[in-house]
Amino acid sequence: MGRNDRKRRTPLATKAIAASAALALGGGGLLWAQMNASAHESNSSGQNQTKAAAAAAQVATIACPDVGQQLTNVPQKARQGVATELANLDKQITEAYARLASTRQAQANDASFVQNAIVGPLKEKRAATIDRIRIDIQRVGGTVNATALAQLAACTTQNATNTTTAGGGKNNGGGKNNNGGQNNGGQNTAAPSASASASAAPPANNGGQAGNGPTAADFVDITKVANNVLAKPQKSGQASTGTFTTKCGVNANKNHNTDNVIVAPGVTNGAHHEHDYVGNQKVNAFSTNDSLLAAPSSCQNQSDLSSYYWPVVRVQDGSQEFDANADGGGKEGNVGKILTAQSAQIKYVGSPASKVVAMPQFLRIITGDAKTLTNGLANANAHWSCTGFENKVQLTEQYPICPQGSNVVRTFAFQSCWDGVNIDSANHRTHVAFADPASGVCGNGFKAIPQLTMRLVYKITPPTIQADGTVKNAYAVDGFPEQLHKPSTDHDDFISVTKNNLAAKIANCINAGKNCQ
Numbered sequence: 001m002g003r004n005d006r007k008r009r010t011p012l013a014t015k016a017i018a019a020s021a022a023l024a025l026g027g028g029g030l031l032w033a034q035m036n037a038s039a040h041e042s043n044s045s046g047q048n049q050t051k052a053a054a055a056a057a058q059v060a061t062i063a064c065p066d067v068g069q070q071l072t073n074v075p076q077k078a079r080q081g082v083a084t085e086l087a088n089l090d091k092q093i094t095e096a097y098a099r100l101a102s103t104r105q106a107q108a109n110d111a112s113f114v115q116n117a118i119v120g121p122l123k124e125k126r127a128a129t130i131d132r133i134r135i136d137i138q139r140v141g142g143t144v145n146a147t148a149l150a151q152l153a154a155c156t157t158q159n160a161t162n163t164t165t166a167g168g169g170k171n172n173g174g175g176k177n178n179n180g181g182q183n184n185g186g187q188n189t190a191a192p193s194a195s196a197s198a199s200a201a202p203p204a205n206n207g208g209q210a211g212n213g214p215t216a217a218d219f220v221d222i223t224k225v226a227n228n229v230l231a232k233p234q235k236s237g238q239a240s241t242g243t244f245t246t247k248c249g250v251n252a253n254k255n256h257n258t259d260n261v262i263v264a265p266g267v268t269n270g271a272h273h274e275h276d277y278v279g280n281q282k283v284n285a286f287s288t289n290d291s292l293l294a295a296p297s298s299c300q301n302q303s304d305l306s307s308y309y310w311p312v313v314r315v316q317d318g319s320q321e322f323d324a325n326a327d328g329g330g331k332e333g334n335v336g337k338i339l340t341a342q343s344a345q346i347k348y349v350g351s352p353a354s355k356v357v358a359m360p361q362f363l364r365i366i367t368g369d370a371k372t373l374t375n376g377l378a379n380a381n382a383h384w385s386c387t388g389f390e391n392k393v394q395l396t397e398q399y400p401i402c403p404q405g406s407n408v409v410r411t412f413a414f415q416s417c418w419d420g421v422n423i424d425s426a427n428h429r430t431h432v433a434f435a436d437p438a439s440g441v442c443g444n445g446f447k448a449i450p451q452l453t454m455r456l457v458y459k460i461t462p463p464t465i466q467a468d469g470t471v472k473n474a475y476a477v478d479g480f481p482e483q484l485h486k487p488s489t490d491h492d493d494f495i496s497v498t499k500n501n502l503a504a505k506i507a508n509c510i511n512a513g514k515n516c517q
Helices: 012-021 045-058 076-102 104-109 113-139 146-153 289-294 502-511
Strands: 059-063 156-159 219-221 243-246 275-279 307-311 313-315 337-339 343-349 364-368 383-386 399-401 408-413 451-458 475-477 491-495
Touching (some): 076 113, 104 113, 113 146, 113 156, 243 502, 275 343, 307 451, 364 408, 383 399
Parallel strands (some): 219 399
Antiparallel strands (some): 059 156, 243 343, 275 307, 307 491, 313 337, 343 451, 364 491, 383 408, 408 451
């Protein structure tokens, strides 16, 4: 999507987290400023009660520094141990959020409850886990700034009034990657537009059947959003203009799990939400390169054993899905009927600036960020629209309410530049990057690779905003419970696995300007 240089007002909690996290490897002595849910002192018990009740109603979620994104230089021998501990950090946040959601009465009675019973103990658990990460890295000869890393243990609370992702406008398109670039190529580009939300204030329980979103503010009538799609970069004489489409189905066989073998290998329920899988049919937390090569594929081209997986979309209609009482499902706030996409287009496209090189075997790419409520929009790459509007409007921070006869569309354009060496990186980001949004050129010596794009279409009854601020027929993407099902947390995962020289055939087709499948 396109350039979006508009300044965003970032919630204080997000700013503090970002500042602290930035020191994890670079050193420094940032003092962590604890944010209390409410004032502790008052001149009367009545005032205390009022403040406590207000705090209980306003504290929406827990925000913790994303430790994994700061660990950019973990030795290979330490990565499995570090990944396990990072998964433990996610589990701890999930458990703390569940406690936050289930103790509203206690919070109303005691203004210090959240700090003393939830945030404080969480910091202690995280500190011990983060120290194990330090030990894992140093044990194999790696280096880490232990003091700065330890500062990432502290978490804060976010109130219902400041849980909009990274502040600013809501219905902007486009999301920046870790190097500041944005994705172009196979999709249209989007520029910011004024917010067109016509929602009431969110209810105190933060909406949603499970109490963790989405809220009315997370939806917008797409017909009321100003056009925000910009032109694609101009193609140079060296452009690779072909396409390669692989047909892998829509996961009609309901191949789901809550693992994520890229970020949490060997950890069951490492994602804390359900994924749809197409392509490779034997992907779970314990998959290896060898097992991926031996697995069947849902793709028509049986040489494509790649794994394409993304969080499911659910409509909160009161349905009890198969995972209603399971980890990753109802136990973690992901509730309602899982929707199967009506269509799923998977297409590889070229670079507007150069020829592409073949993707390396077992290349892993994650696009988007499942934790934008904590991390801000730096790595967001969510794009929501409606059929008939895709060339006009792309949304990152709101779900579209589509007009009659129009369907909801999720699109992704993955990073299209590769460092030429690594099939993964410690934080699963720095080995790939987006091309320059204006020219399409890969920077920092990176090589252009075929850009993976996806377009998922869903038939969804349009949500309606009720007079009390609730949403009837709300839908949302699965996610970590403390991320409140924000639209910007949408993300997509990919492992390139091919045989019979398919990776080279894809690159050659694109470089020759052909449309292949």
